[in-house]
Amino acid sequence: MKYFIGNWKMFGVPKSINILNKINYFYSKDKNRKKYRVIVTPPYTLIETYSKYFKKKNIFIGSQNCYQKDLFSSDTAAVSPYMLKRVGAKYTLVGHSDNRKEGDTNEMLKDKVKYALKNNLKVVFCIGENEKEKKNNKTSFILKNQITKVLEKNFNSNNIIVAYEPIWSIGTGKIPTKLDLEKTVLKIKKVLKEIFKKKSPTVLYGGSVDGKNVKIFKEINAIDGFLIGGASKSSKKFIDIIKNYYR
Secondary structure, three states: EEEEEEOOOOOOOOOHHHHHHHHHHHHHHOOOOHHHHEEEEOOOOHHHHHHHHHOOOOHHHHHHHHEEEEEOOOOOOOHHHHHHHHOOOOOEEOOOOHHHHOOOOHHHHHHHHHHHHHHHHHHEEEEEEOHHHHHOHHHHHHHHHHHHOOOOOOOOOHHHEEEEEOOOOOOOOOOOOOOHHHHHHHHHHHHHHHHHHOOOEEEEOOOOOOOOOHHHOOOOOOOOOEOOHHHHHHHHHHHHHHHHHHH
């Protein structure tokens, strides 16, 4: 099973559901639809509306983040995994570089993963190195550290997806070379195998994915799907990525 996950970030109002309707219609007619899953993470404000609408359709709705505590708390503006599950979210991103930049620590991320899994949310755990770390050949060290400091062997690996998003690539149009990306994804899978032994999580790629460069990525068998940013806000661009992947 491949994954095409759209991260809308701070984008969308109720009528933006028309974007998803077009994607849903394409999926319903696509001969390859049994080979992949479509997931979209809109802002908190749209999760319940979209979840109800697509409950019996082909698009799964997730959250872009969750808080590191369960149930309820006195933390202003926080949204817990418990709350997300009860408005229909099926997935949640954890550890996106935007949130790490805002102060998410490994300890916080571990709690987010733990409570998300406790509430039967599937976790898309984001990792990635910045440009300086890449230039200093620290990519493998950084990614291994990000994984091992957060993911534990007792976590349900069936409900964890790892998304490799090199920070230097997000929104820049720059992408890793085919060889570098393949090596990096295989190293990530090796680290995950060491933690989870028998069943290790799926690994996605994210970072300036579009309808053109996806043709390069599809040649890398180790990649199990994509976390898509800007292109996911356009039904045409998102659909083109899927079309070109299977073309």
